[in-house]
Amino acid sequence: MVYSRAGRAQALQTYLPYIGQAPIYAFNPDHIDWKRKQVAGMVKTENGWRVRLFPLPAVVYSQYYGDKRRLFFRLEQRIGIGKCFNAINRFDKLDVHRTLASTPIILNLPETLPYSKENLRAMLERHGVVFLKPCRGSKGKGIYRVQKLCQQDELEFTIAEDVWVPFCKVNDIGALDRQLVQSMNKKPYIIQKEMNRIKLDDHLIDFRIMTQKGTDGKWTITAGLTRFVRRSYFISNVYRICDSLQNVLERLFEDPERRSSVYRGIESLCIETANVLERKYGLLGELGIDIILDHDDRAWLVEVNAMPSKTIFDDITGDRDKEMVYRSPMDYCKYLLTKKKVIRHKRKKSIISRKRKR
Known part of the structure; x- marks a missing residue:
């Protein structure tokens, strides 16, 4: 589910190599016909991009920048609970901080x-x-x-x-x-x-960690990159170069045990953050988490992105890492397809299973 026509075509072009044989189409919320349980979706054909009528999707992956929880609730009444993810793609930094600060993650929050x-x-x-x-x-x-x-x-x-x-x-x-x-x-x-973060090659650095779900439905780190901030800037969005997380950790820490300990700290922080925020905001499939390290090797969480850019990983990670960044959302869609369908009854508002009682 994406917003503009150009956005629909771009999203499909991006994910088509990673879907296998599963049918996929992109649509806007306004294109749903609730009475007929149909949607006007865009697909790629031999003759280019075409809009056709489809039944309501079995699984929805939102690429809409904003909050679509009301729409997802309505969709799930028809296609099943837990079949839509990333309903909210725009976090409020204060709300995220307060949510995380009520957990042990507070020890890693500025x-x-x-x-x-x-x-x-x-x-x-x-x-x-x-x-x-x-x-x-x-x-x-x-x-x-x-x-x-x-x-x-x-x-x-x-x-x-x-x-x-x-x-x-x-x-x-x-x-x-x-x-x-x-x-x-x-x-x-x-x-x-302001945190006293470490430098490398006389540049401030921070880490963008892609935390995603895949075939098993569990959170994992699929890729990580390091941004080398331009010397005249203090914001990480203006960076000189990028490198992979693993390459930079190897340069920072010669001792393998110390390096492994730092990585495990980053991994644990990101996965626990994803679990906490999912309990708050509903079913999620991916997060881009910004981490910095201080001079005591402690990882600090400075920001969570609900709709992280994937293109910044294209040139700095290995082929497998790049593939995982794009493939994981499609694998998670397939995982959700295999889960038992549950629907919400309109009148009684109770949750019932489609599976027949024995």
Whole structure:
């Protein structure tokens, strides 16, 4: 399920090599005929892309950027509970943080608070430097680095966007708040502690971990990459080069046991995060989790992406890793097909099985 015509064609082109013999089509929510239990779906034919009528799908993999939980609930009344995944593809950073902070994962989360003048003052008092991030996904846009300095016994606050060089300097918290409120343009923001993350080749680095489900329906790490941030920038979206997670871990840690321990920590953090968020948001199939390491080898979770880009893995991972990134959602669809179909009765709203009672 995807939104635009171009998006439907692109999604089909991307996943067709990995579906085997299973029939697949892409559709928009507006193209469902609920009375006839049909949908106008796009398919690839010998003559190009065509739109045809199909029965309601047996499994739905959402590529729609947003929240489609209401639609999925309605679909599952007809095709079966647990047959649709990724109903929500746009997380709220504050909501995600609060959800994870109620579990042992809190030990791997940078301190994070909703933006307010009082919270900003408190965070700067404790940490000296903080990041401000939009609560809703921004692809690296609108992120500010705020620092508290003492210059010749005078207090100074600096604000930087994207790059290290600040664009604004003020001398009191009130002026700082006014400038930030104007820059944030009435959007909800979080304040997050800056972490002392490690460098490699004099570049800050972070890890994008693809955490997906496959043929067994269980979460696993299918691929991981490292972004080398450009020296003049502090945001990871502007990177110089990428390399695989394994290559970078080998360069960082010569000792195999230490390297294995760090990897297991990252793996455990990502899989537990996926399990927690799935309990919160409903059935999911993939997440892109951003991890940084500090100088004590601790993994810190800085962001979770509900609709992670796969194209950044194309040039840096091995053929098997690249294939797994694209194949896993299709394998998970096949897994859901094999599960016993359960439907929700419209009147009594009780869950019953299609399987006949013996």
